[in-house]
Amino acid sequence: VRREAVTAADVQASAPVNGPLRELMLPAGCTGAVAVVLGSLARARRALNPRAVLLGWGQSTGDTTSGGQWLRDPAAPARRAAAEAYRRAGIAEAADQVEAVELTAATPALLAPTLDALGLAKSRAVVDPSGGALSAYPGVANGALRLLEAVCWLEKHGGRAVAHSHDTLTGCVADTATVLVLEAV
Amino acid sequence: MANRAVIAGVGITAATSPRKQTSSAGELVAEAVWAALEHAGAAPSSLDGIVIGNIDGFEGTVLGAKHLVRRLGLGAELPVTIVNTGGTTGGNLVQVAARQVRSGDRRRVLCIGGPTFFGAQDLQAAINTNSPMIVEQPLGMGAYHMGAFYPSAYAERFGATVEDFAVSAVRDHEHASRNPYAHLRNTLTVEDVVAAKPLSYPMTMAMVCPVSTSANALLISAESGAGDLRPTPVLIRAMATSADPYLGGGKNDFAAMENLAILAHKVYQLADVRDPRAEFDVVEVFSPYAPMQPMQLEALGFAPPGGGIELIRSGATRIDGELPVNLSGGPLCTNAGVAGELAPYVYVALQLMGDAPEQMQVPGARRGLAHGTGGTFFQFENLAVLERQERS
Numbered sequence: 001v002r003r004e005a006v007t008a009a010d011v012q013a014s015a016p017v018n019g020p021l022r023e024l025m026l027p028a029g030c031t032g033a034v035a036v037v038l039g040s041l042a043r044a045r046r047a048l049n050p051r052a053v054l055l056g057w058g059q060s061t062g063d064t065t066s067g068g069q070w071l072r073d074p075a076a077p078a079r080r081a082a083a084e085a086y087r088r089a090g091i092a093e094a095a096d097q098v099e100a101v102e103l104t105a106a107t108p109a110l111l112a113p114t115l116d117a118l119g120l121a122k123s124r125a126v127v128d129p130s131g132g133a134l135s136a137y138p139g140v141a142n143g144a145l146r147l148l149e150a151v152c153w154l155e156k157h158g159g160r161a162v163a164h165s166h167d168t169l170t171g172c173v174a175d176t177a178t179v180l181v182l183e184a185v
Numbered sequence: 186m187a188n189r190a191v192i193a194g195v196g197i198t199a200a201t202s203p204r205k206q207t208s209s210a211g212e213l214v215a216e217a218v219w220a221a222l223e224h225a226g227a228a229p230s231s232l233d234g235i236v237i238g239n240i241d242g243f244e245g246t247v248l249g250a251k252h253l254v255r256r257l258g259l260g261a262e263l264p265v266t267i268v269n270t271g272g273t274t275g276g277n278l279v280q281v282a283a284r285q286v287r288s289g290d291r292r293r294v295l296c297i298g299g300p301t302f303f304g305a306q307d308l309q310a311a312i313n314t315n316s317p318m319i320v321e322q323p324l325g326m327g328a329y330h331m332g333a334f335y336p337s338a339y340a341e342r343f344g345a346t347v348e349d350f351a352v353s354a355v356r357d358h359e360h361a362s363r364n365p366y367a368h369l370r371n372t373l374t375v376e377d378v379v380a381a382k383p384l385s386y387p388m389t390m391a392m393v394c395p396v397s398t399s400a401n402a403l404l405i406s407a408e409s410g411a412g413d414l415r416p417t418p419v420l421i422r423a424m425a426t427s428a429d430p431y432l433g434g435g436k437n438d439f440a441a442m443e444n445l446a447i448l449a450h451k452v453y454q455l456a457d458v459r460d461p462r463a464e465f466d467v468v469e470v471f472s473p474y475a476p477m478q479p480m481q482l483e484a485l486g487f488a489p490p491g492g493g494i495e496l497i498r499s500g501a502t503r504i505d506g507e508l509p510v511n512l513s514g515g516p517l518c519t520n521a522g523v524a525g526e527l528a529p530y531v532y533v534a535l536q537l538m539g540d541a542p543e544q545m546q547v548p549g550a551r552r553g554l555a556h557g558t559g560g561t562f563f564q565f566e567n568l569a570v571l572e573r574q575e576r577s
Contacts, residue, residue: 063261064252080262171251 001028032138052151056089056181070172075117078177089181094119099159100126102146106173154184190286191418192534193411194225194404200368200519206398213400221402226415234294236282238268272559275526276567282405300398301522333385336476338439343491347387351378354475361514363544368397368519394473394520416538423455424569445484456570461486466550467536469529473516529555537573
């Protein structure tokens with residue numbers, strides 16, 4: 001939805017939303033739908049154009065809102081989801097083994113904690129090569145869009161990528177997190 | 186399929202109306218969860234997942250479930266899967282949990298059925314908004330009018346009368362009177378049911394379920410990880426779901442439950458059931474409107490088309506009959522939302538474990554069938570074949 005490069009001044013000049021937040025700091029809400037076809041590896045070998053291998057998946061939900069964890073440690077669900085996904089994917093050191101990440105940071109304040117939770121804070125992984133949720137955020141289809149963008153990146157560059165999303169409908173913005181680990185075919 | 190999934194623990198609370206309920210939703214759920222863990226002999230630390238759900242429109246979308254599970258004393262980190270499939274949520278909790286275990290994603294998962302209708306001021310008003318907006322709502326049609334589509338079509342084809350449908354209500358109440366967890370435990374005669382307030386022909390008030398509050402929980406475990414648990418494990422041998430179109434016009438026939446028949450065919454094939462009438466020892470079907478039960482029994486292959494009422498009248502579905510059905514009293518006597526839809530699985534598991542309350546236990550029950558359904562026209566069905574796994 002947002003395709004133009006912007007400067008810090010453009011961001012400051014965009015519409016104020018709440019407190020220090022400006023419109024261009026927030027996800028670009030839009031409509032959109034994504035469909036994904038999943039198959040076993042055996043079936044996928046017979047597919048005409050298999051696009052990526054899903055190596056690992058993880059999902060986690062935070063504590064109650066009244067517990068306060070969502071403020072103190074907003075990426076705790078993302079950290080647990082990542083640990084589960086990396087375990088299933090057999091990834092011991094994400095920082096060395098993941099080349100790109102498509103993540104969902106509902107505000108700029110969540111970017112650093114989320115990257116850290118995914119184990120990618122000190123890595124050379126490309127962050128949000130598509131522009132991430134700031135370029136297009138189709139509501140409940142966001143998770144599938146992050147997956148699609150990660151797959152597209154893998155098709156060009158190869159290697160491994162991570163797609164991260166969270167559910168903004170059922171609690172505080174980072175309360176339910178999903179992490180997928182993908183590998184180029 | 187990597188693993189087999191078993192039911193390895195059951196927890197259930199007594200039921201009553203929202204008005205008379207003295208426990209909060211949190212207290213009811215906690216009671217059911219800890220009862221299931223105690224029944225199983227499982228340590229909370231051995232869990233690696235929770236599956237819980239809500240019914241949209243009756244309670245906050247997933248917030249209740251999400252916040253309830255963090256107040257159970259099971260910690261704040263267990264992965265939670267939230268199921269939100271309307272009326273069928275309770276049955277689908279089992280479908281989701283069992284698939285998680287079968288795939289190897291999880292080893293031991295708690296399925297939690299909460300008391301959905303807790304505190305609903307006017308459940309009837311909420312449920313009436315479920316009917317499709319274009320035609321049905323402007324006609325003044327509410328939930329039970331739509332429930333009456335089936336029996337009126339059935340009456341038209343097979344000549345069934347109000348007195349015939351009443352037999353099903355009488356039988357469920359007779360069973361509920363032996364179930365200490367049931368909400369309505371009074372017995373009724375055919376005359377009582379026929380004389381009750383007429384709602385939508387051919388249904389009377391006594392053929393429609395109450396609004397109940399209760400909670401229940403099931404522990405679903407990998408078969409290989411259930412060796413240390415106390416109850417005789419109950420294998421989830423086969424299960425599936427099936428859906429019809431949303432609008433009533435998408436139904437081919439209201440005098441037969443065709444969607445359920447298609448689902449039964451599939452599930453029986455998976456479980457290698459060839460003669461259902463002979464092969465099941467205990468059955469729980471979801472029939473919140475009494476006339477649904479004979480039609481469901483037909484769709485499930487227990488009676489020929491038009492023969493469901495005769496099957497019930499013959500006594501075959503009583504506790505001492507050859508095919509005991511709804512020994513819990515079914516949703517006609519206790520219907521607590523998500524907990525109500527999970528209940529058929531809960532009761533069949535208890536029967537197969539041999540752990541049902543003595544006065545409602547079928548001696549030696551080995552194989553059972555649990556069914557759930559939901560939707561304005563009951564378009565969505567879920568079904569499972571459960572089997573007792575003797576320990577050597």
